[in-house]
Structure formats: structure tokens, C-alpha cells
Amino acid sequence: MGSVDGDFEGLQAADRRAEVIEWLNALLPEYCLPLDSSDDELRELLSDGTVLCHIVNALIPGVLEESWGAYASSDQHAGHVKKFLAVVADMGLPGFSVKDLEEGSMSGVVDCLLVLRESVSSGLRDGTSKAPLRKKWRVPETGEPLVPGVAQGKTSPGEDKRNGLPDPKSQQKTPIFNGRKLREIFQLKRGSYADLPAAKISEMMHSNSLDNAPTQSLLSVVNGILDESIERKKGEIPHRVVYLLRKVVQEIERRLCIQAEHIRSQNVIIKTREDKYHSKIKALEILVNGTNEENQMAINRLQIIKEEKSKIEEKRKLGEQDVARLMKEKEISENTIASLKKEMEVMTSMHEQQLQKIELTAKQMEEHLTTKIKEVESLLVQSNKKIEEVEVASLLKSQLWNKKEGIFQKYMNSQQLYVKGLRISSWSIKNEMHALEMELRDEMSNFGSGLKCLVDAAENYHKVLAENQKLFNEVQELKGNIRVYCRVRPFLPGQDKKSTTVDYIGENGELLISNPFKQGKDGHRMFKFNKVFSPFSSQAEVFSDIQPLIRSVLDGFNVCIFAYGQTGSGKTYTMSGPSTSKQDWGVNYRALNDLFDISLSRRNAFSYEVGVQMVEIYNEQANRAVGSTALNERSSRILTVHVRGLDVKNGSTSRGCLHLIDLAGSERVERSEATGDRLKEAQHINKSLSALGDVIFALAQKNAHVPYRNSKLTQVLQSSLGGQAKTLMFVQINPDVESYSETISTLKFAERVSGVELGAARSNKEGKDIKELLEQVASLKDTIVRKDTEIEQLQLMKDKVKSPSFAVNINGASMPKNSNSDLRSVLSITTNQQSQLSDPQSYAEVNRDGGPTSYTDITPTCLDEADFEDNASEDGFSGGTDYSVGCAAGASENFITNSSIQSHKEWTTSNIQTKTKGYCSEDSKSNESSIEPIDRRLFTEGI
Numbered sequence: 001m002g003s004v005d006g007d008f009e010g011l012q013a014a015d016r017r018a019e020v021i022e023w024l025n026a027l028l029p030e031y032c033l034p035l036d037s038s039d040d041e042l043r044e045l046l047s048d049g050t051v052l053c054h055i056v057n058a059l060i061p062g063v064l065e066e067s068w069g070a071y072a073s074s075d076q077h078a079g080h081v082k083k084f085l086a087v088v089a090d091m092g093l094p095g096f097s098v099k100d101l102e103e104g105s106m107s108g109v110v111d112c113l114l115v116l117r118e119s120v121s122s123g124l125r126d127g128t129s130k131a132p133l134r135k136k137w138r139v140p141e142t143g144e145p146l147v148p149g150v151a152q153g154k155t156s157p158g159e160d161k162r163n164g165l166p167d168p169k170s171q172q173k174t175p176i177f178n179g180r181k182l183r184e185i186f187q188l189k190r191g192s193y194a195d196l197p198a199a200k201i202s203e204m205m206h207s208n209s210l211d212n213a214p215t216q217s218l219l220s221v222v223n224g225i226l227d228e229s230i231e232r233k234k235g236e237i238p239h240r241v242v243y244l245l246r247k248v249v250q251e252i253e254r255r256l257c258i259q260a261e262h263i264r265s266q267n268v269i270i271k272t273r274e275d276k277y278h279s280k281i282k283a284l285e286i287l288v289n290g291t292n293e294e295n296q297m298a299i300n301r302l303q304i305i306k307e308e309k310s311k312i313e314e315k316r317k318l319g320e321q322d323v324a325r326l327m328k329e330k331e332i333s334e335n336t337i338a339s340l341k342k343e344m345e346v347m348t349s350m351h352e353q354q355l356q357k358i359e360l361t362a363k364q365m366e367e368h369l370t371t372k373i374k375e376v377e378s379l380l381v382q383s384n385k386k387i388e389e390v391e392v393a394s395l396l397k398s399q400l401w402n403k404k405e406g407i408f409q410k411y412m413n414s415q416q417l418y419v420k421g422l423r424i425s426s427w428s429i430k431n432e433m434h435a436l437e438m439e440l441r442d443e444m445s446n447f448g449s450g451l452k453c454l455v456d457a458a459e460n461y462h463k464v465l466a467e468n469q470k471l472f473n474e475v476q477e478l479k480g481n482i483r484v485y486c487r488v489r490p491f492l493p494g495q496d497k498k499s500t501t502v503d504y505i506g507e508n509g510e511l512l513i514s515n516p517f518k519q520g521k522d523g524h525r526m527f528k529f530n531k532v533f534s535p536f537s538s539q540a541e542v543f544s545d546i547q548p549l550i551r552s553v554l555d556g557f558n559v560c561i562f563a564y565g566q567t568g569s570g571k572t573y574t575m576s577g578p579s580t581s582k583q584d585w586g587v588n589y590r591a592l593n594d595l596f597d598i599s600l601s602r603r604n605a606f607s608y609e610v611g612v613q614m615v616e617i618y619n620e621q622a623n624r625a626v627g628s629t630a631l632n633e634r635s636s637r638i639l640t641v642h643v644r645g646l647d648v649k650n651g652s653t654s655r656g657c658l659h660l661i662d663l664a665g666s667e668r669v670e671r672s673e674a675t676g677d678r679l680k681e682a683q684h685i686n687k688s689l690s691a692l693g694d695v696i697f698a699l700a701q702k703n704a705h706v707p708y709r710n711s712k713l714t715q716v717l718q719s720s721l722g723g724q725a726k727t728l729m730f731v732q733i734n735p736d737v738e739s740y741s742e743t744i745s746t747l748k749f750a751e752r753v754s755g756v757e758l759g760a761a762r763s764n765k766e767g768k769d770i771k772e773l774l775e776q777v778a779s780l781k782d783t784i785v786r787k788d789t790e791i792e793q794l795q796l797m798k799d800k801v802k803s804p805s806f807a808v809n810i811n812g813a814s815m816p817k818n819s820n821s822d823l824r825s826v827l828s829i830t831t832n833q834q835s836q837l838s839d840p841q842s843y844a845e846v847n848r849d850g851g852p853t854s855y856t857d858i859t860p861t862c863l864d865e866a867d868f869e870d871n872a873s874e875d876g877f878s879g880g881t882d883y884s885v886g887c888a889a890g891a892s893e894n895f896i897t898n899s900s901i902q903s904h905k906e907w908t909t910s911n912i913q914t915k916t917k918g919y920c921s922e923d924s925k926s927n928e929s930s931i932e933p934i935d936r937r938l939f940t941e942g943i
């Protein structure tokens with residue numbers, strides 16, 4: 001069924017297509033198409049829209065502008081189709097989709113055309129035409145909406161009077177007539193025709209109103225008039241209305257005639273066309289019946305043509321693209337040409353300007369050159385004149401030179417003769433020189449042998465010198481000279497190393513100091529000491545030089561080493577040194593270390609006991625408070641090392657004492673800038689130092705009296721300076737220029753010290769016999785002490801009865817007036833040293849030899865502190881004020897001997913001082929056997 005229906009529908013479609021093709025062939029014979037043409041063939045005919053536009057124009061001539069052409073573009077093709085569709089739509093007929101025409105089924109297109117045909121034929125039948133058909137259509141431009149081409153109110157095309165359709169020719173001929181007006185004229189209300197004014201009717205008749213009015217309007221006018229006349233019955237129709245009616249009817253008749261005529265002519269056309277079609281059908285039938293080969297060939301040809309067509313179209317497209325490209329290039333090159341032209345114009349103008357400038361400059365140059373040429377010409381004239389003058393002058397000069405040449409030639413000849421003579425004499429001198437040289441060589445060889453002898457002699461000289469030095473030292477040792485070692489402190493960081501006062505340091509203790517304020521010979525001063533250590537000498541070097549001295553303590557010698565010098569000159573550095581590193585250790589540490597080492601190494605032969613004591617003397621008292629002055633921060637410090645040795649084999653003993661003293665700064669009071677308590681302190685420090693100076697001075701002068709008791713310091717050093725001790729002084733100096741005056745005074749003082757002879761040192765060694773005797777003495781003393789205590793107790797008992805009186809204060813103890821008790825008191829003091837020795841300050845008051853320094857504490861009335869003046873001279877010590885008038889001087893040398901005990905028995909309260917003095921002068925240097933017991937106590941109890 002489906003296929004039957006499909007076949008049926010296919011047959012219907014083919015019939016309908018054939019119907020349309022037939023209609024088209026009749027309407028447009030030039031496009032004659034076989035009736036059995038396929039959809040594609042029909043599509044091919046209609047697809048560009050041209051035929052469709054022809055159809056519309058054939059049906060409604062002039063409705064479309066004839067702007068379509070054979071070579072229209074695809075857009076234009078679409079435009080033609082759309083235009084057709086617009087006309088159809090305007091007629092109220094169904095259209096078709098543009099796509100239907102391009103592909104797919106053509107039924108929609110066929111239907112549209114059939115409806116159009118039907119509509120047109122019905123329009124022709126009833127003599128009317130749809131309003132839109134009167135509009136004129138044109139192909140819209142690209143992008144323009146599809147609207148009627150004639151603006152509203154502007155179109156008033158005349159109708160085709162032959163078929164009632166608008167007459168295209170009348171469109172150009174008749175004036176534009178307003179459609180609204182026509183309606184106003186011809187669409188009157190019922191009953192109003194009779195009332196129409198004559199003017200209006202004449203307007204309707206005289207104008208082209210009737211020609212332009214549609215037939216329907218005319219008929220309505222007729223009907224209106226007739227209806228009006230029927231309603232009025234007896235009423236009369238005005239003549240003018242009758243006249244209008246006649247005119248309208250005439251017009252209608254005329255139109256009908258025209259239409260009839262048109263239909264007749266159409267029929268004739270159709271008939272002729274029908275004949276044509278019939279003949280064509282026949283021809284086609286013949287063709288259909290023709291050979292298949294021809295068909296095939298035709299199809300092939302069609303195919304080829306199609307391909308060619310597509311190629312041509314492609315070529316055309318390419319050509320169009322080329323044209324577009326070329327157009328663009330043309331545009332670009334035109335632009336370039338334009339810009340180049342502009343540039344050229346600019347360049348030309350610039351060039352012209354430059355040319356003008358150059359011309360101007362050239363003109364100026366020309367003028368300038370012309371003037372120059374003129375100047376040069378004048379100069380040339382002048383120079384020509386000058387040349388002439390110079391030529392004359394040079395001629396004269398050349399004549400003069402010729403003369404001079406002659407003279408010079410003569411002089412040269414004489415000089416050559418003279419040179420010849422000189423050469424001869426030089427030859428003779430050379431010969432003489434040669435002879436002299438030979439002589440000199442001989443002399444030199446003689447001199448060499450002589451020099452060798454001298455070198456040998458020099459070597460011997462050095463040996464002799466060393467021997468001399470050794471001998472000198474031995475002599476010094478025998479003499480007991482105080483050895484003086486000078487040490488120059490290095491510059492501290494931040495000090496100017498160039499401004500030094502030390503000019504030269506000799507190997508044999510020479511020291512040359514330069515005065516920065518004086519030049520020449522006076523600006524230098526030479527000193528000579530036992531040794532001078534340079535700033536580069538190490539602590540170890542310094543110690544190695546004094547080591548034998550220190551070791552002699554173990555052999556029973558008393559040794560005293562003290563450092564003297566201004567503040568900051570390195571005294572503490574030399575004596576103590578920084579304890580942080582072993583290599584910087586000073587003399588104190590090294591000495592103790594060395595003593596312990598040796599005592600250990602000798603332990604099989606000797607038994608040593610070593611004791612150490614440290615004392616600081618401050619303001620001449622047992623304690624101090626710490627303050628500071630501009631320079632002095634401390635007074636003197638004394639480290640004492642006591643060594644007692646016992647020979648294990650023979651039982652002999654030795655006692656040595658080593659004083660290591662770091663003195664206070666040696667500068668003068670004014671320089672310390674101290675006031676108040678500090679001034680007092682500085683004065684005390686000065687006092688002890690000046691007292692030291694006094695002692696040294698007295699010793700150097702070999703005075704009978706040496707003022708040891710003027711200060712605690714000299715008292716402590718008494719045994720070292722006055723006894724048979726070995727004494728060494730380190731004189732420390734600061735090389736800084738600012739310390740020049742202090743350096744000089746220090747060195748002068750040291751010079752004096754080096755001149756002091758103390759006598760040969762003696763060792764404190766005792767044999768066994770002496771020891772036993774001493775022990776006996778000690779036991780006797782103990783017995784005496786016991787007896788004394790008993791006596792004292794008896795005395796006290798006696799005193800209760802009779803009140804006693806005291807005149808002298810001995811070390812805080814009262815001394816009774818009774819002469820019998822004197823001895824007891826003195827002995828009591830002597831033996832009671834035990835209790836005092838536990839106090840270091842008390843120790844400072846006890847001399848090495850066991851002398852009870854409590855004697856020294858018998859304060860001499862003459863030693864008023866106020867009497868102490870700072871007499872420090874340039875030499876750094878007191879100029880020799882003798883304070884020794886009192887008992888102090890005598891007491892300073894006391895030794896506790898049996899005989900002295902006897903002497904003390906003679907003391908009375910009135911003559912203590914003189915008696916003591918007398919005793920000292922007589923006995924001070926004798927009876928050393930009595931030293932031992934006291935010293936032993938010192939050793940065992942004091943340390």
C-alpha cells in the first residue's frame with residue numbers, strides 16, 4: 001500500500017510539476033522545458049530566481065525592476081528569489097522556503113507556482129487584482145529588508161486598463177494620486193451622492209480619478225447612486241449625479257472591453273503556445289525515443305559543462321580574490337606613493353632650504369676669502385720687502401760667520417796640538433798609575449796580613465773583655481755592690497713608638513738616653529748598669545739572669561730583689577707578671593717555683609722548709625683603705641720567702657731569706673696631684689722612698705750612720721741593704737718621651753744605688769756545735785722567762801701595795817721604772833715576739849736577724865711626722881736629712897745577744913735612747929751566734 005501510495009503521490013507530483021512546467025512554457029516560451037523534466041531540472045531553471053522574477057513581471061508587468069542578470073552573484077540570486085516570495089506573500093499566497101529551491105523536494109515550489117497561476121487566472125476572471133500587485137518591487141540591496149520598493153503614499157500606479165491590473169506605463173505618465181483621496185471620493189456614505197457639490201463631482205470627473213479608481217470603487221459608486229435613487233423613489237436624481245453615473249458606467253464598459261480584448265489576445269497567445277508545446281512535445285517524444293547513447297552523451301556533456309561551470313566559477317572566485325588582493329595592494333601602494341610624495345615634498349623643501357643656506361654661506365665665504373686674498377696680497381708685498389731686507393742681513397751675517405770660522409779653525413788647530421800633548425802626558429800618567437797600583441797591591445797584601453793579626457788580637461780582646469767582666473762581677477760580689485739591672489718597658493698599644501727616649505742599649509749594660517727637648521751632645525746622657533734589658537727581653541730571659549742569685553737562698557744567703565721606677569714602668573710586670581700564662585710569669589712566681597723544684601731535687605741530701613709571707617706597707621701602718629691618685633694606686637709590696645735547710649748528713653743548718661719587693665711608684669708628690677688623705681698617702685709613699693734614697697745615699701757615702709729607721713720600708717730592707725745580703729735592684733723605665741724627666745731621675749738614683757757597697761755576702765750556716773749551744777741558750781732563755789713571770793707576779797703583788805709609774809711605752813707594754821724590772825720587760829718583749837709574728841704587719845717590724853723590732857717601736861720623740869718633708873731632689877731621694885739622732889738609728893742594727901741583754905739591764909727610764917745608741921755602736925756587728933734562736937722562732941711561728 002505504502003509503495004502504491006508513494007507511486008501515486010510521485011505520479012501526482014510529476015503531474016503537478018508537468019502542469020507548472022506547461023504553465024511556465026506558455027508564460028515564458030524562451031525557457032521551454034520538457035514537461036517530464038525532473039525536480040532537479042526544474043530547480044536548475046528556477047534556482048537563480050531570474051525565471052521567477054520573469055514570471056512575476058510577465059504576470060504583473062513592471063512590478064519588479066529588471067535588475068537581475070545572467071551573471072548575478074549568489075546573493076543576488078537569493079535576492080531574486082526573495083523578491084519573488086515577497087510579491088507572492090504580498091498577494092496573500094503561500095510561498096516556499098529558499099532552501100526548497102536549493103535542495104530537497106520541489107513540491108513546495110511547484111505548489112506555490114500553481115497557486116499563483118490559479119490566483120492570476122481567477123483575478124483575470126473577475127477583473128480584479130490584489131492590491132499589492134499594484135506595488136512596484138525591486139531587488140533589495142544586500143542587508144536591506146525585503147519591503148516594497150515604492151514608498152507609501154508615493155505610488156499611484158495606473159491600472160492596466162486592459163485587464164484591471166495596474167498599467168506600468170501609466171505609472172510614469174499619470175501624476176501620483178493619493179489612494180486615500182480616492183477612497184474619500186468614491187466611498188461616500190449612502191445618500192450623500194445627491195448632496196455632493198457640483199465642484200466635487202466635476203473634480204471626480206475631470207481629474208484622472210476615474211481612470212485611477214479601481215473598478216470595485218466605480219461599481220460601488222454606481223450601486224450607491226442606484227440605491228439612493230431607489231430609496232428616494234419619487235425623488236429626482238440631480239443631473240450632475242446622472243452625468244457622473246454615466247461617466248462611471250462608461251468607464252466600467254471601457255474596462256470590460258479592454259479586458260475582453262486582453263483575454264482574447266491571451267487566448268490567442270495560449271493557443272499559439274499550445275501549438276508550440278504540442279510540436280515541442282512531439283519533438284521531445286522523438287527525442288525520448290531517440291538513442292540512449294545520445295542521452296548519455298548529453299548527460300556527459302551536461303556533466304562536463306557543469307564541471308567547466310564550477311571551474312569557471314572557481315576561477316571567477318579566484319579572480320575576484322585576486323582582484324580584491326590587487327585592489328588592496330593598489331590601495332597600499334597608493335598610500336605608500338602618497339606618503340613618499342609627502343616625504344619627497346618635505347625633503348625637497350628641506351633641500352631647498354639647505355641649498356639656500358649653502359648658497360648664503362658660500363656667498364659669505366666668497367666675500368671673506370676675497371678680503372683675505374686682499375690681506376694676503378698686502379702681506380705678500382710686505383714679506384717680499386722683508387725677504388729682501390733679511391737677504392741683505394744674512395749676507396752680512398754670512399760674511400761675519402766666514403770670518404769667525406777662520407778664527408775658530410785656527411783655534412781648533414791649536415787645541416788639537418794641545419790635546420796631542422795631553423794624550424802624551426796621560427800615557428805617562430797611566431804608566432805611573434800602573435806602577436803605583438803594583439805598589440798598592442804589595443801594600444794591600446801586607447795590610448791583609450796585618451789585619452789578620454788584628455782580628456786575632458780582637459778575638460783575644462773579646463775573651464779578655466769577657467774575663468774582665470767576670471772578674472769585675474766577682475769583684476763586685478766581693479765588694480757586695482748592689483747589682484742594678486735596668487729594664488726598658490715596651491711601648492703599650494696605642495703609644496707612639498717613634499717618640500722614645502732610649503737611644504741605645506749596650507750589651508754590657510750601657511744605656512743612652514736622649515733628651516727630646518735638647519739637641520746635640522747635651523741632649524744625650526749615658527748610664528752604665530750591670531745589665532740593661534731591652535723592651536724585647538722576655539720574662540724568662542730576665543729571670544735566667546737572676547736565677548743564681550735566687551738559688552743562693554737555698555745556701556743560706558739573704559737575697560733582696562726590688563723593683564724601682566715610676567708608675568706604669570713595669571715593676572709589677574717584672575716582679576709578678578700576669579699570672580694567666582706561664583711564660584709571662586714574673587720573678588716571684590718563677591723564684592718560688594725554682595726554689596721548690598731545687599728543694600725537691602735535693603731532698604736526699606737536704607731537708608728544706610719554705611715559708612712565704614706577703615706584706616704591703618701602707619701609710620707606714622698594719623692595714624689600708626683603697627683609694628686612688630692620678631698616679632699612685634698602691635704602696636710597696638713585699639713578698640718574703642724564708643728557707644731553712646738541714647744537711648741530713650752532717651746536721652748543719654742554713655737559713656736564707658728572699659725579699660722580693662715591688663716598690664711604690666717613684667714619682668714626686670706634685671706629679672701625683674693628690675690632696676687630703678691621698679696627699680698624706682702619697683707623702684708616706686714618698687717618705688718610704690725618700691727614706692730608701694737616704695739609706696742608699698748614706699751607704700754610698702759609707703756614712704757611719706745609715707738612717708734605716710726613717711720608714712717601715714727601709715726597716716724591712718735593712719737586713720738586705722745593710723747586712724751581708726745579696727741585693728739587686730730592677731730599675732724600670734718607661735721609654736715614652738713624656739716620662740723623660742722621671743726616667744732621668746730614676747736612672748740617676750739607680751746609678752747611685754749601683755755604687756753602694758754592702759760588703760761580701762755571707763751565708764747563714766751553722767755547724768752542729770753552734771746549734772747545740774744555741775739550743776742551750778734557748779733553754780736558758782726559757783728558764784729566764786719562767787723566772788721573769790714569777791718575778792712579775794711578785795712585782796704585781798708588791799705594786800698592789802705601792803702604786804707604780806710608767807715612763808716609756810714599749811710596743812704597747814708598760815715598762816716599769818724599776819731598773820730590775822727593765823731586763824725582765826725587755827726579755828718579755830723579746831720572747832713575746834711569738835705572738836706578734838702571727839700578724840704580717842708585726843712581721844714587717846721584725847728584721848731578718850731576729851732583732852726584736854719592738855725595740856724600734858720605742859718611738860723616738862724626735863721622729864715627729866711633721867718633721868718629714870718631701871725633700872725629694874731631682875735624684876729621686878732625700879738630700880740627706882739625718883733623722884737618726886734618736887734611738888731609731890741605733891736600734892736599727894740591734895741583735896739580741898747575751899751582751900745586749902746585759903746592756904739592757906742597765907736601762908733606766910731616763911736614758912733608754914742614749915744607752916741603746918751606745919750599745920748599738922759597740923755591739924751591732926758582733927755576736928751573731930745569738931741570732932739563731934730568735935730567727936728560729938720567726939721561722940716556725942711567724943710564717
Ligand SMILES: Nc1ncnc2c1ncn2[C@@H]1O[C@H](COP(=O)(O)OP(=O)(O)OP(=O)(O)O)[C@@H](O)[C@H]1O
Pocket residue numbers: 488489490492535565566567568569570571572573574631632633663664665732
Ligand atoms: N716588659 C713588659 N712587657 C710587656 N708589657 C709590660 C712590660 N712591662 C710593663 N708592661 C705593661 O705595662 C703596664 C704597666 O706595667 P706595671 O703595672 O707592671 O707597672 P708598674 O710600674 O708596676 O706600675 P705601678 O707603680 O702603678 O704598680 C702593664 O699593662 C704591663 O702589662
